Amino acid sequence: MTGAVREARLPRRDAPSEGAVRMIEIGGHRIGLYCVSGNFYALADRCPHRGAPICAGMITTPVETDGREITLGPRQSIVRCPWHKWEFEIATGRSLVDARLRVRRYAVHVDEEHVVVTLDQPD
């Protein structure tokens, strides 16, 4: 008997590069796979604000400030929802504008030949 599909295995050559997203589907769940600073992250394609397909949003760099200088944060580390432009940190799924909101995340691990995304929660 075959259980429900709970993971996707992408050859490393098919994994997204920095600043890109690779859409995958696992058991009916649409998931965006991202690469930030050499690490892979998987986010559900659903914005927690109004349910938009967040993975269609622009991958970009956050604007930050220490109160005096305006600077750019980690490069291409956020995704901006295409509908209402709310920003979310890819690595954590957390909203930059509402601490109560977080995009659902999925576990990713990398072996010698594949990037593996599962429906498990990341550590």
Place this chain on the structure above:
Amino acid sequence: MLIDCDIHVGYETLTDLLPYLDPPTRELVINSGTNGLAMPSYPWNHPTGWFRHDVYERGSGHDANFAYMSLDTLRERHLDTYDVTLGVVEPDEAAAFSVIPNAQLATRLCSAYNDWLLEQWLQEEPRLRGMIVVPAQHPQAAAREIRRLGARDEFVGVFLPGGSRIPYGNPVYDPLWEAANELSLPVAVHTHFESVGIAASVTAAGMPDYYAEYHTLCGSGMYGHLVSILCHGIFERFPDTRVAMVEGGLVPFVGFLWRLDTNWRACRSEIPWCKRRPSEYVWEHVRFATQPLESPDDPEQLLAAIEFLRPSDTLMYASDFPHWDFDEPEQTLRQLPAEWRDNVRWRNAQDFFRLPALAAA
């Protein structure tokens, strides 16, 4: 205990300020125009009078736009009648100094007015405290005036009119905010002189035709100033700053703050110095005067409509005495839940104006 955050007093004519002016400015006040220097005023007139008729005292030869009321009348008809513990005095015509084009003249008139207010009213009546009138069109001079008087106990804040050339969060005003912050003085933005002098139109729709329209819309300047102050991060850069919104109503602020919070979420990268959701700054730094309290047929609708403002913590009683839309204290407080009333009656104002002596009174 009752603190009234909005009592208006004014000179009978500009010539009352002559003893407090430098000689060249005296000459301008006496000789300008046809009958001496005149301040710009509203293009609309209240159809039945700006003032409560029972306190109107027209002096001989008086042709000023604003009626004159004596200190004795203020005592008898308001301070004594309602047992006002402390009244914060806001200007009448002197608010127009900020909307005349000549910023240097405005600066000198503001200083003379403040000295007149101090000598004729504040030092004569211990229940009164003043708001420093500053030339908003000249922020460096405004800062000097704040520093000149701000340490005096008779003054408890800085007055800015709703009508202005540029919204008050704009960096041109930084000297003013810096001075107020330095002296821990709150700033009251009070509807006044929108569409008058150099001030922008009361709405982007253009000039209303009737006073009834103007007075319905006159809070628009204040909404613009509050949004500007929040978007420019004034409370981040000047963390001891407090701002009171006086006579702009309550309900409209709810909608604007909801809308601003939503827009901030989408436009955060444009204004990164606004680090928190804008409404969060409001709870710490902004207070709202009650008058004119909106009066729906069903009072419960008002309470539901303003709940977001955290009114028990942010409302301060204001009468607007002696103007035509005066709110009597007990009528105002009766419309609010009993558990809010002490806060609105005095405690929020005492905290806002930092009046430690009053607590012991």
